[in-house]
Amino acid sequence: MASTYSFDVVSDFDRQELVNTIDQTVRDIKNRYDLKDTKTSLELGEETITISTNSDFTLDAIQKLLREKAAKRNLSQKIFEFGEIETASGNRVRQEVLLKRGISKDNAKKISKLIRDEFKNVQTSIQGDIVRVTAKNKDELQGVIQRLKQEELPIVLQFTNYR
Incomplete structure (x- = not known):
């Protein structure tokens, strides 16, 4: 399992x-x-x-x-x-x-697309003003976090509920 x-x-x-x-x-x-x-x-x-x-x-x-x-x-x-x-x-x-607080639909779509294009084994789902990122491997998630920190977005990002 x-x-x-x-x-x-x-x-x-x-x-x-x-x-x-x-x-x-x-x-x-x-x-x-x-x-x-x-x-x-x-x-x-x-x-x-x-x-x-x-x-x-x-x-x-x-x-x-x-x-x-x-x-x-x-x-x-x-x-x-x-x-x-x-x-x-x-x-x-x-x-x-x-x-400004929360992730707009446009920014959530940009984030999801970026993750899907660069990380094949990672799934994203947009839940309101939050983007949930899931994977079977913790290292993949760490890679996603590092990549998102490098991206220039018009909003500030935090990463929560890591489990």
Whole structure:
């Protein structure tokens, strides 16, 4: 009887690290001389961050600060999708930052096709926003993980439920 091994390919981020990133960014904004009096606010929602500030220049500085703090907390830059800059009341600007989580159907198909083309003894199945990879040999699965780490995808990947 041959047993099979599997793992899941997912795209997610640590929500607590993101909360800490936002807190650090807000603290820095309050302490920095050039940003102190801008009345900037960062609001973390379920799937977005809303940045509200007084100018495009300040918004650019806050984006850099947010990216920097996220990188220090090992959050991938790929989770941020900066939206359109909107003008708000009182000569202010607002921007929604979409937080990307989960693997889209197109990316899941790309991942599955890549694995099928390069690894003949490995099966994939798309289950919602997860790609399950199964094989009879653990070494094949290790090879798949190494190959996916080399691939340049617009999302960050993690490998979970390895069994």
